[in-house]
Amino acid sequence: MNILGIASYYHDAAAALIVDGVIVAAAQEERFTRKKHDEAFPAHAIAFVLKQGRLSLADIDAVVFYDKPYLTFERLLETYHAVAPKGLRSFIAAMPVWIREKLFMRSMLQRELQKLGTLKADVFFTEHHLSHAASAFYPSPFEDAAILTIDGVGEWATTTICHGKGNAIRVLKQIDFPHSLGLLYSAFTAYCGFKVNSGEYKLMGLAPYGNPSGERTKTFEKLIRTHLIKIHDDGSFVLNMDFFAYTTGLRMYRENAWKSLFGIPPRERESEQIAQEYMDLAYAIQQVTENVVLRLAKTAQKLTGAQNCCLAGGTALNCVANGKLQRAGIFKHLWIQPAAGDAGGALGAALAYWHIKQGAVRVPADGDAMQGAYLGPRFDDDDIRIVCREFDAPYQSFTDEGQLCAEVARLLDEGKVVGWFQGRMEYGPRALGNRSILGDARNPDMQKKLNLKIKFREGFRPFAPAVLESEAVNYFATSATSPYMLIVTNVNKELCNPLPPDYRTMPLLDRLYVQRSPLPAITHIDFSARLQTVSPKTNPRFHALLTAFKARTGCPVLVNTSFNVRGEPIVCTPRDAYRCFMRTEMDALVMGNILLLKEAQKPLAESSDWRETYTLD
């Protein structure tokens, strides 16, 4: 049976194809349209997954949408009814799209699909959080697991605790809108001057700059707990809506109420400087978020008796909280869907249809069923050569993988930054070694170079390490694998350097450039790192490169950051990769077996500034 899962019309549209329960392909629409978080109907992603499965639309047996629009409409009506006459602006913003489109979702989907071929299948709908839960549980290696889904909002639910067993998922507890941990975090994201629904990970990266023992930080945390959110022992929570504006207006928070509570105004968006107050505030909300996640996890364990836990929903991308959850030892094993945000809902919807509606028996996969999240398009050397010719780009071809990896290891050892474009594109927000920019983690200037000259992003943001799976314990304080870069752990204590005595009073960037370990480029300000462990089973070529780098330098760790510039979706095609390579100060680009050196390239004929092409996120 061929099932097409679709997520769209909110943010991060995506499509996924499963054939007889096997995940064949999945991709986000943004990668094809080059519009970050593109929410439009995922026509390109659907065309890709069908092509990958060698199917036409007529071969699809069921189309499943990841959300129930009538339930969302019910939530909107009840909310507007409850807050009227307030909420008029929000109502005016929301209604046109509902009356024109979303109320007619089934026919709209059918119409869009028919543009891609002959649609014979019916369109089904799963609940938003069931899609998340299904995306977390069904591909996991567990027969029995607690499932925690936390995000901004689906239809009504913002948080669920479910129990997955065999092929069944039972929803045990649910917290409904407007009480939402995701929206609380987004409100702080906005208050600290970052963009809602894309800047949350910046807030998470900023939090460690807060002073954990400072009076102000403690006060902020206390204020949040006493005024903004009431957290119960079981992890359930109630937000004080006197402080939030998202039910009635087009802002997340009530500015005057927050100003008088915290004593600081909202930070101006994208202003150069970040004052210590905002770092302390980021630290405080991160602590509160982690506390809620841990309490919910304890409750989930009690309710299910399970030894394993699966996570999904946007809040599951909070890898710092995930790391704390793993170290808390509430569960023996933790598995997080790599496409934990809405894009993963496309896969979850398809899997929910297969196992719940069709009752298909589930056999948990060894490791997991995500195939390393390498579920997107692949381009072979012939495709890459065509692009090189199109740009008149000089290149060197390798026939031997060992030689290629040895050469790239040499470049990295010399401090070069290398674009690494291999195999199938990743599904989800992380680049896991197939659409990555790589650098030497030992190089003290690497973080600055990557942030300011390659990625053009804020200087304070950390970079993540990729390490040989077998070597991870020698560098990081974890014995568990982290193939999807969704767990933050600490760099081993014996590798950490002592901090200067005036560290806490130093300016942000001075603190950042203190050499905290022999791997300064990936050791964040609090000695943490968002780890990716690389296995030869899921990514043999990336594993071979890390092995070659270790053979040359003795170090099995590289900086791995996504292949894009700020505001740009991760590259999809060799053409995207070459353009990104030429627009930045990247030194080399490896696509398949082909190596391109920047010094050999002619300037790009299309000289448009990338900043005009992509809106900063």
Add this chain to the structure above:
Amino acid sequence: MTFLRELLRFFVARKKVWLIPVVAVLLLFGVLIVLTGSSAIAPFIYTIF
């Protein structure tokens, strides 16, 4: 019409028949908003609608 039948069945199933008059009034307003062409994309808000 299929849509209206489907929506009615939905409200009955959800025991939210009381919402129907609200829907009628809100839809009326909504239609007016659509006809007058005003629409705004929320710049500072998580997409909750």
